[in-house]
Amino acid sequence: xxxxxxxxxxxxxxxxxxxxxxxxxxxxxxxxxxxxxxxxxxxxxxxxxxxxxxxxxxxxxxxxxxxxxxxxxxxxxxxxxxxxxxxxxxxxxxxxxxxxxxxxxxxxxxxxxxxxxxxxxxxxxxxxxxxxxxxxxxxxxxxxxxxxxxxxxxxxxxxxxxxxxxxxxxxxxxxxxxxxxxxxxxxxxxxxxxxxxxxxxxxxxxxxxxxxxxxxxxxxxxxxxxxxxxxxxxxxxxxxxxxxxxxxxxxxxxxxxxxxxxxxxxxxxxxxxxxxxxxxxxxxxxxxxxxxxxxxxxxxxxxxxxxxxxxxxxxxxxxxxxxxxxxxxxxxxxxxxxxxxxxxxxxxxxxxxxxxxxxxxxxxxxxxxxxxxxxxxxxxxxxxxxxxxxxxxxxxxxxxxxxxxxxxxxxxxxxxxxxxxxxxxxxxxxxxxxxxxxxxxxxxxxxxxxxxxxxxxxxxxxxxxxxxxxxxxxxxxxxxxxxxxxxxxxxxxxxxxxxxxxxxxxxxxxxxxxxxxxxxxxxxxxxxxxxxxxxxxxxxxxxxxxxxxxxxxxxxxxxxxxxxxxxxxxxxxxxxxxxxxxxxxxxxxxxxxxxxxxxxxxxxxxxxxxxxxxxxxxxxxxxxxxxxxxxxxxxxxxxxxxxxxxxxxxxxxxxxxxxxxxxxxxxxxxxxxxxxxxxxxxxxxxxxxxxxxxxxxxxxxxxxxxxxxxxxxxxxxxxxxxxxxxxxxxxxxxxxxxxxxxxxxxxxxxxxxxxxxxxxxxxxxxxxxxxxxxxxxxxxxxxxxxxxxxxxxxxxxxxxxxxxxxxxxxxxxxxxxxxxxx
Numbered sequence: 001x002x003x004x005x006x007x008x009x010x011x012x013x014x015x016x017x018x019x020x021x022x023x024x025x026x027x028x029x030x031x032x033x034x035x036x037x038x039x040x041x042x043x044x045x046x047x048x049x050x051x052x053x054x055x056x057x058x059x060x061x062x063x064x065x066x067x068x069x070x071x072x073x074x075x076x077x078x079x080x081x082x083x084x085x086x087x088x089x090x091x092x093x094x095x096x097x098x099x100x101x102x103x104x105x106x107x108x109x110x111x112x113x114x115x116x117x118x119x120x121x122x123x124x125x126x127x128x129x130x131x132x133x134x135x136x137x138x139x140x141x142x143x144x145x146x147x148x149x150x151x152x153x154x155x156x157x158x159x160x161x162x163x164x165x166x167x168x169x170x171x172x173x174x175x176x177x178x179x180x181x182x183x184x185x186x187x188x189x190x191x192x193x194x195x196x197x198x199x200x201x202x203x204x205x206x207x208x209x210x211x212x213x214x215x216x217x218x219x220x221x222x223x224x225x226x227x228x229x230x231x232x233x234x235x236x237x238x239x240x241x242x243x244x245x246x247x248x249x250x251x252x253x254x255x256x257x258x259x260x261x262x263x264x265x266x267x268x269x270x271x272x273x274x275x276x277x278x279x280x281x282x283x284x285x286x287x288x289x290x291x292x293x294x295x296x297x298x299x300x301x302x303x304x305x306x307x308x309x310x311x312x313x314x315x316x317x318x319x320x321x322x323x324x325x326x327x328x329x330x331x332x333x334x335x336x337x338x339x340x341x342x343x344x345x346x347x348x349x350x351x352x353x354x355x356x357x358x359x360x361x362x363x364x365x366x367x368x369x370x371x372x373x374x375x376x377x378x379x380x381x382x383x384x385x386x387x388x389x390x391x392x393x394x395x396x397x398x399x400x401x402x403x404x405x406x407x408x409x410x411x412x413x414x415x416x417x418x419x420x421x422x423x424x425x426x427x428x429x430x431x432x433x434x435x436x437x438x439x440x441x442x443x444x445x446x447x448x449x450x451x452x453x454x455x456x457x458x459x460x461x462x463x464x465x466x467x468x469x470x471x472x473x474x475x476x477x478x479x480x481x482x483x484x485x486x487x488x489x490x491x492x493x494x495x496x497x498x499x500x501x502x503x504x505x506x507x508x509x510x511x512x513x514x515x516x517x518x519x520x521x522x523x524x525x526x527x528x529x530x531x532x533x534x535x536x537x538x539x540x541x542x543x544x545x546x547x548x549x550x551x552x553x554x555x556x557x558x559x560x561x562x563x564x565x566x567x568x569x570x571x572x573x574x575x576x577x578x579x580x581x582x583x584x585x586x587x588x589x590x591x592x593x594x595x596x597x598x599x600x601x602x603x604x605x606x607x608x609x610x611x612x613x614x615x616x617x618x619x620x621x622x623x624x625x626x627x628x629x630x631x632x633x634x635x636x637x638x639x640x641x642x643x644x645x646x647x648x649x650x651x652x653x654x655x656x657x658x659x660x661x662x663x664x665x666x667x668x669x670x671x672x673x674x675x676x677x678x679x680x681x682x683x684x685x686x687x688x689x690x691x692x693x694x695x696x697x698x699x700x701x702x703x704x705x706x707x708x709x710x711x712x713x714x715x716x717x718x719x720x721x722x723x724x725x726x727x728x729x730x731x732x733x734x735x736x737x738x739x740x741x742x743x744x745x746x747x748x749x750x751x752x753x754x755x756x757x758x759x760x761x762x763x764x765x766x767x768x769x770x771x772x773x774x775x776x777x778x779x780x781x782x783x784x785x786x787x788x789x790x791x792x793x794x795x796x797x798x799x800x801x802x803x804x805x806x807x808x809x810x811x812x813x814x815x816x817x818x819x820x821x822x
């Protein structure tokens with residue numbers, strides 16, 4: 001197991017963390033790490049709000065010695081973290097929602113809060129709703145399961161189609177269903193006295209309308225106060241010390257806990273939720289708990305339970321129980337599995353219910369059996385189990401995080417040690433820093449650990465016995481929508497082969513499958529190409545512009561057309577007519593009629609399309625020469641993408657027609673001769689390139705070389721952020737273990753390449769294709785790819801087409817969060 005990196009914290013010094021050593025962490029499906037820390041120093045951050053006391057988010061506060069804080073960071077930029085909120089109460093629960101966009105915080109005192117990033121900005125968080133269970137301490141919380149799941153089976157990696165590789169979990173049901181069987185959103189809580197609380201989350205408002213630049217929060221949004229439904233989990237109340245919750249395939253929730261005065265008993269319950277009341281009227285949430293087979297432990301001999309973990313390993317219910325030895329010399333870990341047996345029934349009790357019914361010779365019973373036990377050399381800090389829904393136990397691993405700063409990888413069932421990784425040992429020189437908590441990434445490829453000073457440690461945690469599973473994991477991310485950054489970080493050396501195989505497998509899928517997963521595929525491939533310093537983002541933007549422009553087309557006569565205007569245009573372009581005016585004459589101009597005002601609002605997007613075509617053709621001779629000299633072609637080049645060339649030809653025809661309706665929407669260029677028609681030249685050259693994009697002829701290359709003498713070629717904008725997913729990150733990870741300092745950008749990952757271009761110091765909005773100047777005040781920049789988007793752009797949009805265009809950019813095309821820059 002390889003140690004990847006460590007992030008040392010300046011603010012989280014040994015004087016900032018209290019004796020509780022309470023550092024919680026959780027990793028979302030988008031590979032965003034949330035962690036909490038007790039801190040006495042003041043952190044220079046005003047992005048978050050104050051939690052636990054009902055104050056408005058974003059308000060400035062003086063951080064005292066008793067405050068606890070919640071921060072988030074991205075695994076590809078772990079040195080840069082952002083504050084979510086601060087609270088005077090101790091944070092006891094930290095949980096992400098299934099989609100990774102909502103963060104649940106549970107506090108000592110019974111308050112629960114749901115936070116959400118504002119405008120999808122990772123450094124701006126807003127409190128959406130809160131609930132309170134008075135005079136209780138929240139010890140466990142879980143979001144409702146949506147009933148969706150995909151089984152990861154490495155044995156099917158050689159299958160071609162996604163439907164064969166990834167099976168849906170048909171037996172998995174949602175925790176709570178609303179009208180029409182639609183899964184409901186909500187949370188289930190468990191308090192230290194054995195009280196269950198549940199509440200549904202209403203359709204949370206999108207936070208795209210509020211907010212502004214310069215640190216102002218804009219108009220205060222409404223914070224919802226929810227009233228939870230309460231129910232005692234048992235007949236009597238308890239004092240719960242350790243507990244664990246997990247979803248059950250039936251839709252219920254599995255709950256296991258141990259009480260302070262009953263150390264030899266681990267009680268298990270099944271909690272189910274339902275809506276009662278007449279349809280159409282007010283319905284209320286009800287909670288029902290059923291006692292299940294419990295675990296009765298033998299003599300503990302002074303040991304005490306320190307951890308409980310209920311999970312599922314290959315469709316089996318498993319509970320891991322950890323004990324702390326009385327002398328502090330070590331700990332023990334046990335695995336208990338729920339087994340079902342057919343118990344024979346005595347002949348006197350086999351009587352059937354009727355004359356024709358058969359006697360009941362057997363009855364099914366459930367019981368827990370201990371299947372594994374291991375002695376650990378140090379006290380256990382936390383337990384993590386593979387998060388993937390695996391098909392076999394050999395695909396699962398158990399990670400025991402020990403307080404001597406080591407990690408043991410164990411095999412399920414037998415608990416046999418597979419690997420042992422020792423980090424920096426505990427010593428007086430290190431200030432007695434010990435591991436306290438950890439969590440796995442969504443694909444279980446990286447284990448992230450926090451110590452008592454809230455310092456992040458990352459290590460490699462790939463599945464064993466499965467060679468060549470990286471491609472299967474990437475396809476799993478495409479199907480499920482999970483972020484694949486952890487998979488890419490561990491495969492930076494062989495990305496070239498992965499890109500080729502991934503693209504080849506995706507093109508073999510049926511057309512409806514490709515259309516459904518096309519956005520996820522483009523996002524993943526853009527991250528792959530960015531590490532190899534290949535430009536792929538242009539294809540994503542081109543695809544978005546193409547769908548936006550085609551959505552404006554309406555057939556002139558709905559009664560006599562089997563196909564739409566876009567389909568008819570594609571059929572005409574298949575004839576490879578080199579003249580754009582000839583193609584335009586063969587089309588019905590009425591099908592492409594759009595309001596002139598709307599066309600004028602799209603002028604910057606039209607300019608971007610022609611700029612892309614011009615740059616692609618201008619660089620074509622140089623790219624062909626490079627490939628001939630090196631004998632190697634890049635994995636992706638937009639000039640060899642027949643789909644991109646076809647989209648450009650379609651858009652050029654539409655732009656030509658729209659220019660007749662409103663000349664102000666046409667692109668603008670600085671020409672050396674007045675009689676040059678840029679659209680005609682671009683369409684003719686693209687048509688010739690489309691005939692043989694792999695081997696363009698010499699005459700085409702000669703004409704492309706003359707473009708720079710006929711007009712001024714606009715320079716493309718390059719975004720080069722500092723992340724681990726870059727060519728510099730590949731070299732740094734390959735060199736060995738990395739060590740970062742919090743809030744300090746590492747110089748070894750910065751792109752030192754500079755280009756002398758026009759507007760070299762100017763920031764360009766990648767969405768609107770506008771130059772914003774050297775110091776724009778209200779922009780959002782992607783935390784991963786550096787893409788820039790003007791803040792509040794949807795507010796100034798005057799036409800419906802422009803508003804629809806801006807609505808496509810709620811998330812960045814690479815899958816990363818925005819970062820608000822003031």
